Amino acid sequence: MSAKEEQASGPVMVLSCPISLDYAYSAGQSASRFLRAIAEGKLLGQRCPVDGRVYFPSRGSCPMHGVTFGDDAVELSDKGTIVTFSIVRVPSQNIALPLPYITVNVLLDGADTILIHVLDAKLEDVHMGMRVQAVWKPREEWTTSTANILYFRPIDEPDAKYETYKEHI
Ligand SMILES: [Zn+2]
Known part of the structure; x- marks a missing residue:
């Protein structure tokens, strides 16, 4: 069996397959506040009411404690x-x-x-x-x-x- 025949009958090792996905993403209240602020050159985080940690960017709730952050924002440097x-x-x-x-x-x-x-x-x-x-x-x-x-x-x-x-x- 020639090298070419062996290559043709062997397993496919690499498959090039370009993929692209477009998303329509609803920002929601927290991300909207963050994005409107960054349009003004401000970086807004939010503080967890349980332990005071400041999340940036904020998703609107604390992943550690499961509580929402409300409307309070912390402007960061x-x-x-x-x-x-x-x-x-x-x-x-x-x-x-x-x-x-x-x-x-x-x-x-x-x-x-x-x-x-x-x-x-x-x-x-x-x-x-x-x-x-x-x-x-x-x-x-x-x-x-x-x-x-x-x-x-x-x-x-x-x-x-x-x-x-x-x-x-
Ligand atoms: Zn927390």
């Missing part, structure tokens, strides 16, 4: 601390940075949950505890979308102490 990071070497849609780029888990100041985003920095500079700030699109381009934030960028502040973010690793 667009500065934060890198908790963890990854170097990405494969292309991805809707990323404003060239390869390789850095994805980061950012703990925004005042939040108790992490935000996953990208960082514009030299690969050799990124590290846990690094202080960063959001870089926004020009004001006239803001919409009700998290894409208003293009990426994060390091800022000239001392690294956060490990104790301040270790529970989020």
Whole structure:
């Protein structure tokens, strides 16, 4: 049996099958409030009434305690601390940075949950505890979308102490 015949009769190992799904997503009260705020350049989280943890973005209820957050919102800074990071070497849609780029888990100041985003920095500079700030699109381009934030960028502040973010690793 030739190599070609063997290949033709062997098991199929890889099947390329592009798939795409479109969703009509109803944002609901909590996400609507969050998205309207981000259209104004504000980052809104919500505080759990049981333990006071601030969720960002909020889904309107606490996944730990099963209680709703109500209408109270907490405005957060667009500065934060890198908790963890990854170097990405494969292309991805809707990323404003060239390869390789850095994805980061950012703990925004005042939040108790992490935000996953990208960082514009030299690969050799990124590290846990690094202080960063959001870089926004020009004001006239803001919409009700998290894409208003293009990426994060390091800022000239001392690294956060490990104790301040270790529970989020
Ligand atoms: Zn809770």
